[in-house]
């Protein structure tokens with residue numbers, strides 16, 4: 444398996460042996476930025492299997508180049524949000540240590556809901572940490588620090604201590620940036636002492652691309668306008684439509700599922716197939732079949748039915 448994790452190659456949750464090709468304690472870094480801390484961790488704990496999760500695509504690309512250049516083998520990077528990765532990728536009770544270095548502080552009170560370290564996060568985390576597993580937080584932001592410590596304590600599942608930070612967490616890009624500006628650092632260790640009652644099962648993983656088979660002549664569709672289809676837990680935005688040669692259409696669709704902490708850009712297609720007209724998800728760009736992706740396919744099919752095509756069969 445390559446260092447960049449792909450939905451099409453993984454199981455939910457990951458099988459650590461298949462993923463890393465070896466046994467080893469599992470460490471997770473959330474928001475790895477340019478990836479330099481993953482290199483530091485590997486040098487310090489060569490026996491550890493390192494999973495990194497980062498939401499920003501440009502940072503993932505930079506970190507991937509770095510870990511390849513530095514020859515870090517037992518590392519796997521996932522582009523996405525921490526909540527999604529913890530729930531779906533990380534097996535129950537498998538993590539020894541989780542690092543959160545300089546998380547986005549969201550200082551405005553109206554944005555506090557976007558902060559990572561909140562009670563529901565600690566509930567989920569408790570189910571993925573091994574007994575006695577720990578989360579290490581380092582930040583330059585006193586309000587965020589107080590907030591995270593209070594949330595960890597409020598979860599009732601973690602013992603929180605505030606020792607001095609280990610030196611390696613003060614070598615990240617943001618640590619260097621804030622040190623240069625004379626900021627203070629705050630550090631907390633959240634040690635699991637109990638586990639949430641809820642199990643937080645991962646999503647079922649489906650291999651079949653959701654689609655419908657339609658009959659009738661594919662009409663020449665009128666001008667395209669951007670469309671938003673809302674559904675419980677998220678929405679799908681039809682951003683663009685292009686003609687597919689020799690016949691059919693491609694649609695670029697962004698599916699945002701707040702409830703899953705997942706945003707995907709997927710391609711839907713309408714094309715002739717042996718059984719009729721195929722309208723559905725294209726296996727391109729490593730899509731994950733989710734309820735939201737199925738809703739996007741349903742919206743596409745409804746539009747085609749309204750344009751006069753007939754439904755023969757559907758699987759979504």
Ligand SMILES: C[S@@+](CC[C@H](N)C(=O)[O-])C[C@H]1O[C@@H](n2cnc3c(N)ncnc32)[C@H](O)[C@@H]1O
Pocket residue numbers: 473474475476477496497498499502523524525526543544545546547559615616617618
């Ligand atoms: C301030 S930067 C710190 C980067 C790095 N840890 C460092 O110390 O240099 C915060 C990082 O967390 C990422 N991030 C924010 N929310 C996230 C989430 N929910 N899941 C994964 N990464 C996230 C951001 O994209 C960004 O790269």
